[in-house]
Amino acid sequence: MALEFEFSDEHKLFRRTLRDFMDEEIRPMIDNRFYESEEFPWEPVRAMSEQGLFGVPVPPEYGGAGLGEIGYGILLEEVSRVDTGLATIVGAHTGICLAPIYLFGTEEQRETYLPPLCRGENIGAFALTEPQAGSDAANIRTRAERDGDEYVINGTKIYVSNGDVADTIMVSAVTDPALGAKGGVTAFIVDTDTDGFHVSSKEDKMGIRRSTTAQIEFEDLRVPAENVLGNVGEGFIVALTALDGGRATLAAGSCGGAQEALNMALEYATAREQFGKPIAHHQDVQFRLAEMSTEITTMRYATYHCLDYVETYYEKVAAGEDVDKSFREKVSRRSAQVKVQASEMAAEVTEKACTIMGARGLQEGYNLEKGLRDAPIAEIYEGTNEIQRLVIGRELVQRGRYEW
Amino acid sequence: MVNIVVAVKHVPQQDNVRISKRTGKPLVDLAEGRMNPLGKKALETGLRLAQQDPNSEVTTLSLGPKEAEPTLRESLAMGADRALLVTDPLLEGSDGLGTAKALAAVVKQLGNVDIVLTGARTSDRYAGHVGPAMAAILGWEIATHGQSAKLTDEGIRFEKVLTSGTVATLTVDTPCLLSMGTHAPKPRHATTWGVHAAHETDALERWNLDDLGLAKDEVGPSAQATTQRSIEPVPEKERDTEAFTGDPDDVAESLPRRLASRGLLR
Numbered sequence A: 001m002a003l004e005f006e007f008s009d010e011h012k013l014f015r016r017t018l019r020d021f022m023d024e025e026i027r028p029m030i031d032n033r034f035y036e037s038e039e040f041p042w043e044p045v046r047a048m049s050e051q052g053l054f055g056v057p058v059p060p061e062y063g064g065a066g067l068g069e070i071g072y073g074i075l076l077e078e079v080s081r082v083d084t085g086l087a088t089i090v091g092a093h094t095g096i097c098l099a100p101i102y103l104f105g106t107e108e109q110r111e112t113y114l115p116p117l118c119r120g121e122n123i124g125a126f127a128l129t130e131p132q133a134g135s136d137a138a139n140i141r142t143r144a145e146r147d148g149d150e151y152v153i154n155g156t157k158i159y160v161s162n163g164d165v166a167d168t169i170m171v172s173a174v175t176d177p178a179l180g181a182k183g184g185v186t187a188f189i190v191d192t193d194t195d196g197f198h199v200s201s202k203e204d205k206m207g208i209r210r211s212t213t214a215q216i217e218f219e220d221l222r223v224p225a226e227n228v229l230g231n232v233g234e235g236f237i238v239a240l241t242a243l244d245g246g247r248a249t250l251a252a253g254s255c256g257g258a259q260e261a262l263n264m265a266l267e268y269a270t271a272r273e274q275f276g277k278p279i280a281h282h283q284d285v286q287f288r289l290a291e292m293s294t295e296i297t298t299m300r301y302a303t304y305h306c307l308d309y310v311e312t313y314y315e316k317v318a319a320g321e322d323v324d325k326s327f328r329e330k331v332s333r334r335s336a337q338v339k340v341q342a343s344e345m346a347a348e349v350t351e352k353a354c355t356i357m358g359a360r361g362l363q364e365g366y367n368l369e370k371g372l373r374d375a376p377i378a379e380i381y382e383g384t385n386e387i388q389r390l391v392i393g394r395e396l397v398q399r400g401r402y403e404w
Numbered sequence B: 001m002v003n004i005v006v007a008v009k010h011v012p013q014q015d016n017v018r019i020s021k022r023t024g025k026p027l028v029d030l031a032e033g034r035m036n037p038l039g040k041k042a043l044e045t046g047l048r049l050a051q052q053d054p055n056s057e058v059t060t061l062s063l064g065p066k067e068a069e070p071t072l073r074e075s076l077a078m079g080a081d082r083a084l085l086v087t088d089p090l091l092e093g094s095d096g097l098g099t100a101k102a103l104a105a106v107v108k109q110l111g112n113v114d115i116v117l118t119g120a121r122t123s124d125r126y127a128g129h130v131g132p133a134m135a136a137i138l139g140w141e142i143a144t145h146g147q148s149a150k151l152t153d154e155g156i157r158f159e160k161v162l163t164s165g166t167v168a169t170l171t172v173d174t175p176c177l178l179s180m181g182t183h184a185p186k187p188r189h190a191t192t193w194g195v196h197a198a199h200e201t202d203a204l205e206r207w208n209l210d211d212l213g214l215a216k217d218e219v220g221p222s223a224q225a226t227t228q229r230s231i232e233p234v235p236e237k238e239r240d241t242e243a244f245t246g247d248p249d250d251v252a253e254s255l256p257r258r259l260a261s262r263g264l265l266r
């Protein structure tokens, strides 16, 4: 049998309607206000949630669109074409808040939390990073102590995307300091209208300024024990499983950002004449464009192939089935690989586009300048590229041979 | 209860038709097709009419090969209640009249249809006669090139923009056929939930010629009323815009002379 690699009719229609929606309805809202302030962009977010973009991978029985991980990748790719900040909002909400609740939630948790999140009436967030625990996530100190039927949470989380507006936050906290990362961390679903929740500050970032990033505090915040997500002590399994898929969809987002940069450069290069002809007809410029398009194509193949694996993986996890260790490792490795490669490819393609566009590439108000600010972010969040390399390399060396 | 049928054609993505050098016929690539843009506006109009009456039903109907499925699925995703694809090898060789006969036959088979909506023309053929022919076959009232349609107690209030730019309002009795033109409202975007529901396996109904109650010699190549001798690109016209400025009275007075000197008045 030939190697089949084709989007389903459903995913094709989804991409087409999504692209039209983003270009016609959302793109006109992307103005220059973001230079002045980092306000949460309610207007596009409302429109996008009514369009059904806040619960794409979750099955319809929980209020989602049922388009799986491939659909979710398409979502981030197409949204990133228009604005990486908006993609980050949907990504933090979907990939690392909705997805773990769907994957590890009890029936009751799913029924309570998923429908309003899928409708975008509630916004989700994911809080793992702390001041002393960035790459070294195992070093988190936010503490959750059992008190009767409740847990009492105390601690500080930083760089929480959507943290200032979220209704529901997936929080990783230490339940057993003696065990630490090996069984001592638990995931909690926290409602932000609970006493003891505060947003202490908001970051002022260079890029993805439509996505807000907040520092949040828990002060004797009480959550009922039924808000433990997954098993007590398995918080890292919950977080890492969500990040396995998250990374691959981030890669899809990078592919979208890169396409936007290429298209801008292409439009400019065919319109701009120097030395008597459009610069696109100068060989160096054309070669650069060719390289950009080639890199995007290869990356899209690898990314969607990986997402196909993630989809199978998540179906099993959601159904409570055992996942083969080697399969889990493969998904994890692949998603780390595409995340590294796609984020660096997007940053490079954006820089090439800048070269082609000359002075316009750096000018405020031109979308490419926004692209230059936005592209590097994907190299940092959901595990820096160095940490991904560390994980890929460690596994490779342990195994002693290349594994596909 | 209002029963609405919208006829939508699956057309090639590109508007500029390429002609085969070998056969002289248009090359039709439906694999990457889309819903005829004016048909989509007709569907939007149908969905808005349906919103006026909670008991109404919107059925989309397409005559075409299997490749036309995405268009019908998109119509479901946008909010149609039923979608019907009529596929038959014989129908593929039909001209506009044959198509109109087949579509009218489906409408008769469905029964109790109050309103048929179509696009004023298709983006691939541009003939604009399928709708009117259907109305003639059904013996229904027709109003064409609409910008909007509303249910009222007197019938359907139909607005159209005339070439002069003014809006004409017509009242049309049902059953009727309405064709929608470029001024009709922008079609809604199918939601993500709609896209998924439209891909349930049994979301589409499939018919063939046997379901239409038509004899084989009524449609297909042998029943063609038109013959296409050749298709050639029309050379592009040169256009020019000139503004006459000055005192309005003077300009008006000199206008006949100026137009005549440019060969525009005789």
Ligand SMILES: Cc1cc2nc3c(=O)[nH]c(=O)nc-3n(C[C@H](O)[C@H](O)[C@H](O)COP(=O)(O)OP(=O)(O)OC[C@H]3O[C@@H](n4cnc5c(N)ncnc54)[C@H](O)[C@@H]3O)c2cc1C
Pocket: A092, A125, A126, A127, A128, A129, A133, A134, A135, A136, A158, A159, A160, A161, A162, A208, A213, A377, A380, A381, A382, A383, A384, A385, A386, A387, A390
């Ligand atoms: C815009 C944005 C949004 C974010 N959203 C969220 C969110 O929603 N939720 C959340 O929990 N977190 C979020 N984060 C946090 C993000 O995951 C962390 O920034 C990331 O994990 C890196 O941590 P750090 O910034 O503390 O860097 P550090 O860990 O201090 O790393 C600094 C540098 O050292 C390198 N480094 C560290 N350790 C090693 C090592 N062992 N080997 C080699 N190199 C190493 C890193 O790769 C990096 O280059 C977000 C971050 C950003 C920028």
